[in-house]
Amino acid sequence: MTRRLTDLHLERFIADAMNPVEREQVKKVLAESPADAEALRLLEADSAAFLLKMPPAAFAEKVMPTSKPSSLRLWWGALVAVAAAVLLVVFKPWSVEPDTIVKGDVAWKVTSSGKTVSSGASVSAGDTLEFEVTTGAPRWVAVVSHAPDGWFVYVAAMRVETGHLMLPTGAKLDATKGAESLHLLSSENQFDADIAMAALVKGGAPNGVQLEKLDLTKP
Amino acid sequence: MSERTEFEALYRKHGPALFRRCRHLLGSDAEAQDCVQDTFLGFLKGNWRGEAQPFTVLYRIATYQAIDRLRKRGRWFGRAETLEVREEEHDTSVEEQGAAWAKHQGTTTESERVEWAHDLAILTKGEDEFTLTASMMHWVEGHTLEEIAQTLGVTRKTVSARLTRFMERAAERKKQEQSR
Numbered sequence: 055m056t057r058r059l060t061d062l063h064l065e066r067f068i069a070d071a072m073n074p075v076e077r078e079q080v081k082k083v084l085a086e087s088p089a090d091a092e093a094l095r096l097l098e099a100d101s102a103a104f105l106l107k108m109p110p111a112a113f114a115e116k117v118m119p120t121s122k123p124s125s126l127r128l129w130w131g132a133l134v135a136v137a138a139a140v141l142l143v144v145f146k147p148w149s150v151e152p153d154t155i156v157k158g159d160v161a162w163k164v165t166s167s168g169k170t171v172s173s174g175a176s177v178s179a180g181d182t183l184e185f186e187v188t189t190g191a192p193r194w195v196a197v198v199s200h201a202p203d204g205w206f207v208y209v210a211a212m213r214v215e216t217g218h219l220m221l222p223t224g225a226k227l228d229a230t231k232g233a234e235s236l237h238l239l240s241s242e243n244q245f246d247a248d249i250a251m252a253a254l255v256k257g258g259a260p261n262g263v264q265l266e267k268l269d270l271t272k273p
Numbered sequence: 274m275s276e277r278t279e280f281e282a283l284y285r286k287h288g289p290a291l292f293r294r295c296r297h298l299l300g301s302d303a304e305a306q307d308c309v310q311d312t313f314l315g316f317l318k319g320n321w322r323g324e325a326q327p328f329t330v331l332y333r334i335a336t337y338q339a340i341d342r343l344r345k346r347g348r349w350f351g352r353a354e355t356l357e358v359r360e361e362e363h364d365t366s367v368e369e370q371g372a373a374w375a376k377h378q379g380t381t382t383e384s385e386r387v388e389w390a391h392d393l394a395i396l397t398k399g400e401d402e403f404t405l406t407a408s409m410m411h412w413v414e415g416h417t418l419e420e421i422a423q424t425l426g427v428t429r430k431t432v433s434a435r436l437t438r439f440m441e442r443a444a445e446r447k448k449q450e451q452s453r
Contacts, residue, residue, distance in 0.1 A: 117313050
């Protein structure tokens with residue numbers, strides 16, 4: 055099998071560092087050339103393995119260590135945190151709306167412009183997906199996406215308390231066309247979204263992490 | 274998004290590619306890890322406003338960091354005695370670039386590429402990050418002028434001019450070395 059793209063083409067494709075013309079050319083070759091598609095898959099697997107070995111949080115701590123905040127900053131931080139909590143979190147009794155996906159003790163709802171996005175739905179470039187979680191007990195949750203141009207963490211693992219929460223991070227969809235799967239992950243225990251993503255690349259969620267999949271298409 | 278969260282996202286997106294870049298040039302996982310760390314430190318210290326893309330900047334810094342390490346090894350293999358810019362390749366499409374790259378990969382062994390990298394590390398001493406990166410991409414890795422231009426966010430003409438001027442300076446430097 056002969057390669058038709060350079061490794062650098064594939065790296066830039068993954069990094070989204072190509073102009074639209076180049077990107078289209080690369081997509082076309084990837085669809086036609088199994089050797090290049092396999093090379094892309096290997097690069098993605100290598101990236102996932104690298105992030106397992108050197109996770110982002112640990113690397114960030116090495117490069118930009120957290121400094122001890124001053125008491126004034128601490129007060130401001132606390133004030134901002136309380137304000138954010140008031141704005142973002144609306145607790146409701148444990149109840150499940152009709153459009154939610156229930157897995158174990160966690161119910162997910164994906165919305166775009168206030169409308170529920172169900173599995174099999176068509177979405178468009180520029181749409182912003184938002185993720186709502188309802189849970190009867192504290193949980194760790196994360197959202198990972200598998201798009202035609204690779205795997206991405208949309209929402210890094212975060213702890214949610216009992217009740218109903220709109221996750222603070224959404225995902226704005228780019229112009230990449232094709233099928234995309236959202237992997238909605240939850241666990242009683244803390245987990246790392248990158249590690250979970252690496253496991254998903256290999257074929258399944260890590261032990262103790264519940265997975266719910268939502269398939270979308272971007273025509 | 275906090276500065277730290279943004280940094281983690283940047284690392285998640287580009288860290289693995291930079292690690293492969295450093296490992297490819299240095300041939301060592303341990304050195305490549307240090308190289309990636311220095312790359313991000315360099316990125317954080319710099320002012321990159323107005324630069325093309327984070328990938329372009331990070332790729333250039335990573336190459337510079339890796340070559341700086343190679344230079345410290347101070348080994349000359351004589352591969353870069355004569356340099357020539359490959360101007361005539363047809364390389365407007367990614368497939369033409371891929372074909373030229375595959376041809377280079379097929380005619381150069383891994384050890385030859387390592388020797389080329391060591392030689393160029395010595396020749397590029399004092400050169401700017403752009404020239405150094407473009408030199409490595411062209412002579413060590415076999416990328417065409419167009420692919421280098423696309424990656425570094427400049428025109429093909431700029432790449433050609435910068436490499437040609439570097440060749441002239443390198444020839445002059447070699448002449449001075451020999452006359453000592």
